[in-house]
Amino acid sequence: MPTPPMPPPPTPTPTPRKEFPAFPFAPYPIQAEFMSFLYAALSSGPGALALLESPTGTGKTLSIICSALQWLLDRRDAAATAPAHPGGGAGPGEDDDEPDWMRDFTPLPPEKEVAKKKKKAKPPAMRKTAGSGKPDGFGEQSAGDDDGEFLLEEFESDGEDGAMRGVGKRTHCGSSSSSEGESDEEEEEEVTPKVYFTSRTHSQLSQFVGELKRTEFAGRIRTVALGSRKNLCINKDVLKLGSANRINERCLELQKNKKTSKTKVEEDKRKARQAKNSCGCPMLRNRSLQKEFRSEVSDQGALDIEDLAHIGKKIGTCPYYGSRDMVRSADLVVLPYQSLLLKSARESLGLNLKNSIVIIDEAHNLADSLTNMYNSKITSSQLKAVLSHLDAYLNRFHDVLGAGNRRYIQTLTVLTRSFLRVLINNQDGASTMSSMTINQFLFSLDIDNINIVKLCQYVKESNVIHKVSGYANKITSIQAGVNQFDLQQEHDEGSSISCFQALVDFLRSLMNSNDDGRIIVAKQKLSGQPEEAYLKFVMLCAEKILSEVTRDAYAVILVGGTLQPIEETRLRLCPSLPPADIKFFTCNHIVPPESILPIAVTRGPSGMTFDFSYNSRSSPSMIEELGRFICNIVTVVPEGVVMFFSSYDYERHVYDAWTTAGTISKICKKKHVFREPRNSADVEAVLNKYKETIQSCSKNSQDTGINGALLLAVVGGKISEGINFSDGMGRCVIMIGLPYPSPSDVELIETIKHIETISSSFLVGDDKASGRKYDDECELQPGYNILRKCTKGGREYYENLCMKAVNQSIGRAIRHINDYAAMLLVDSRYAQTSSSKSYSSPTDKLPQWIKARLSCAQNYGEVHRLLHQFFKFNKQKR
Ligand code: SF4
Structure with a gap:
């Protein structure tokens, strides 16, 4: 946790509030507790960081609104009525009983802080050539005056001879897919301390x-x-x-x-x-x-x-x-992450976060x-495109460009060529994937003498991207015989500007500190596999990014359905903050316990043990047993059933096998079958059809015998997050196996190594483990070896990734207090207890409100009986 904007008060004095009159109805006890906790957290002083978890469907959003905005108004009222004390200190007559948080705000003008007049920075040495605005002789070029619009204004380096001078001071600088230097001069206006509410998706913000x-x-x-x-x-x-x-x-x-x-x-x-x-x-x-x-x-x-x-x-x-x-x-700004x-x-x-409250929703990941957000990637074809456009531009304008422009464009060409060389140079045919630190990457390419900071500054100020891309588009359109607009529409990711932007984002990434991330070099494979070679910067240091927010904001609040495990959240976001300094709130679900039925299913109908680990899951007998299980489940569960597989490939494998074996036909006698599409654009149509089918079946099931629909979905796909399966849309959610991410994923392994490093540095007390060292540059070992070398933090993170995905998926089914659903965790590993392994059981990482109700069924008969009782009870109740 960074140093807060103002020194925290010696003893925080929260101002308790139990009443939240803006809440539109009488709040449930957990809603009242949530609001009181959030209000107290905000009152605890500048630099506060609080984590609040409350399951989806518990009225969390309404609780945030009614407590945070109430606090904002109360603070303003208090500031407006507080006696003025010039100089900002504890002047004569100051009320000793005044809460510290209020005093901290009083030095500011009530409600307002004058915004600094922001002028767009002019390039330090960008100037027009005297006279015509273009260098002598340009008009004589054979291509004629028409190309004049693509000529760069002269640019001089800022007191240094171009970019080819020593490595500049590296500063943290995020990459962005769009550099927006377009804002006009802003008028002087007043800024009010405010609440920023941010969430991941457009629909969450609308909600x-x-x-x-x-x-x-x-x-x-x-x-x-x-x-x-x-x-x-x-x-x-x-x-x-x-x-x-x-x-x-x-x-x-x-x-x-x-x-x-x-x-x-x-x-x-x-x-x-x-x-x-x-x-x-x-x-x-x-x-x-x-x-x-x-x-x-x-x-x-x-x-x-x-x-x-x-x-x-x-x-x-x-x-x-x-x-x-x-x-x-x-007062309130609602905006995406x-x-x-x-x-x-x-x-x-x-955006000025100073003295403002930042609320980050959906903070579970x-x-x-x-x-x-800070990752960047450039492919070999993008590099080739940039190189050919730079070459074409230099060929055309070399003699008329000023020295500054020419030098910087040549430097861009040198870098692009180096990047390309490292990707296609795979003579030995050995491992095609490697990772390294930023410094190792620069040294290995022998480009460590290039001042990337200055180069990026040049790109930002000179408009070189648009000039070079514009000229490239013109040449291409002439050659292709189409107009430029049509050409741009045809190419999106491959458009000239997009390719340049990818290069600039990657260059900006190289300005990060050496330990902030890793460069992944994925070389061209000799065997001709279709995957394209690429360079990718993978950001590892989340703490640094969040600290830029917490440093400025008055308080930062993270909210999510589940934020567990808190220790991992702390380690990754604010490792230097003592655990006791993080305010944490958690609560149960508002649904009564009898409205959910979580079961760990260990065996199928014929008694076969369910094992969907990577080595067993594709065996024909396992897929057959799973088919028998689902054929039984669809007879006892009414309305909608959502079944989650660990990957699209595995879902397709099972579906194909079931189709061949006639299992799908058997299921269709009780439920229509839908499959999650891979294409995002098709998701809405499939979901609508799934919903309509369930609704029509509930009216006509007597005639047809079909009682609903089954949706085959994928963990981490389009449906597992952000889609509600409330009421009949999801009376039962089935999770097949434990969806561990692939341990051969290079980025995952780098993240695990990073977490191992920080956990060994920041674990406290008895948890402090002997840290392991990893080679900074390595041909990546098979992920299992890395995992085996892990102490606590890395392996925990790996297991947490899996169970967070499970929790996200099964949490889709309960969305409000009158909802009810069964949750079937199909794999014998869900029945393991903590003592049977050296590490924790997967079910230890379930949300408390699910874990408390979890039962472990040793045979299918038990599952069937529990489901039958559950749906009978809940049907009668409603
Ligand atoms: S192009 Fe679209 S976003 Fe840009 S200024 Fe015009 S209307 Fe606004």
Whole structure:
């Protein structure tokens, strides 16, 4: 945990609050406890970090809203009525009884902090050439004046001779898929300390706003939701590009056109007229419409992304930029992870976390979510594309480019060539996958003398990506005989700008500290396998990313259905913070115990022991026994059954075997069978059909004998997270085996090694284990060997990954207090007790509300009897 913004009070004095009047009905006891705990955590002073877990369906979102926003208002009321004490110290007349947290806020102007005037930084030495704005002689080039738009303005290095000088000071710098330097000069405005609520998906944010609307805060709190351009863009020409990348790129291109148009006016009136046609986005040209947008949004209270898009369309102004403009005056900002947790995105949006509350929802995998955001990858084909575009550009403009531009572009070419060489150089045909630290990578390629920091700064300031890509697109379109716009639509990930962006993201990753991550080198395979060679930076250090948030924010709250194991969460996110300093709240589910039936199923109907470990799961007899089991289950379970497999490949293997053996036909006599599609675009249609089938079967089952539907799904697929299987959609969830991730996954092994290192450094007391050392550079050993070498932290992490996936999947079925569902954990390993192994039993990692009800069935008859009783009881009860 980093140093908090202000020294914490010697003895935190939380201000207890038991009443939360904004809650729209009488809260259940666990909801009241949740709200009181969160309120007290916020009151405990600056630098607070609290973890709150509450199972899905317990009214967690409403509880967050009614406690955090109440705290914000209470704090303001207190600050407004607190006596002023100039100088900020404990002046004469200060009330000794005033809580410390209130005193900490009082030095600030009530509700407001003046935002610093933010000017867009000008390139330090970027200047126009005197006169025409382009170097002498350009006009004589054989390609004619038409290429002038692709010529870079002259660029001089900042007091140093280009990028080929010593390794610059490395600073932590996140990668971002979009560098947004497009914001206009901002007017001086006031910033209010606020609550930032962030979640992973668009639908989770919409759900939050929906819950907010149920409370009185919807009209009292100034709320703004931030979405992506893909969700908010209303420029039809841009929107029809389809992918988020292309929409971002096109919007940024439009903004850049807008900025360069003034120069063009000065240099050439004819060109100015041409440029005006592409000057900026028409949805941003009218400032009064933006004002109207802000005014209407303010009047309407809490709005979600769809509402904002609707208002933007109605008024005819961009809701993406309109909502961004409202952040500074908002009390509550609702935004996706990427916008808040990526440093570059925060800076681009101008988010000021100082004195604000940050609430991170769905935090069950926060460490991995954080590190994944900072990963970067570039493939060999992207490198080839960049190289050919740079070569073409240099060929065309070499003689007319200024020395600075020429040197930096040549440096980019050198780097790209080096990266490509390491990927295709696999003469010995040995292991194609290796990992190394950043320094080892730079030394091995002999590029450690290149100043990556300066190079990235050049890329950011010079507009080189757009110039080189624009020229490449022009040449390609001439050769292909199509217009540039169509060409861009055809290529998305492979578009010139995307390839350049991948290179820039990868270069930025190289600016991280040596221990922050690893470079994965996946070389071309000689045997001609289809996988493409690539370089990937894998971020390992989640602590560093979160610390940038906790350092600025007044308090950070992590919320999730389950945040267990807390020790792993602490180790990965804030290892230097003593366990006692983390405030932790957990509660049971609000559903009564008799509404769930978790069973560890060890044997099938013919008595065969279920073992779905990697070596046994594909045996024909195991798949046959599983088929017999499911044929029985579908007769006793009503409505919907969701069955989770460990991978798409295994699901297909089982489905094919069952089809051949006639098992699917037998199942279809009782339930229609659906399969999770691999393509995300098809998921909604399959789920709708699954739901409709269950609903129609519940009306007609007497006639047809079919009592519902069976959905074959995949752990970690499209359905295991974020989709509700409430009520009849999921009366039974079946987990086949233990879904351990593949131990041959290079990134996983690197993460495990990293966790081993930090756990040996930060474990306390008796838990402190003798740390093991791993080679920094290694041909990756088979994952099992690494796992065997692990002490505690690494292996725990590996097991936790598996059980978190199980918990996410089975937790889909219970979504509200009147819901009920059975949960079948099919594998004899679920029946192992802690004492039978040197490490913990898988079921030790189940949420407490499930673990407390878990029974272990030694034969199928017992499973059938328990299910029959369970559904009979719950049907009668309702
Ligand atoms: S300014 Fe707004 S409407 Fe225009 S392209 Fe960008 S996101 Fe779309």
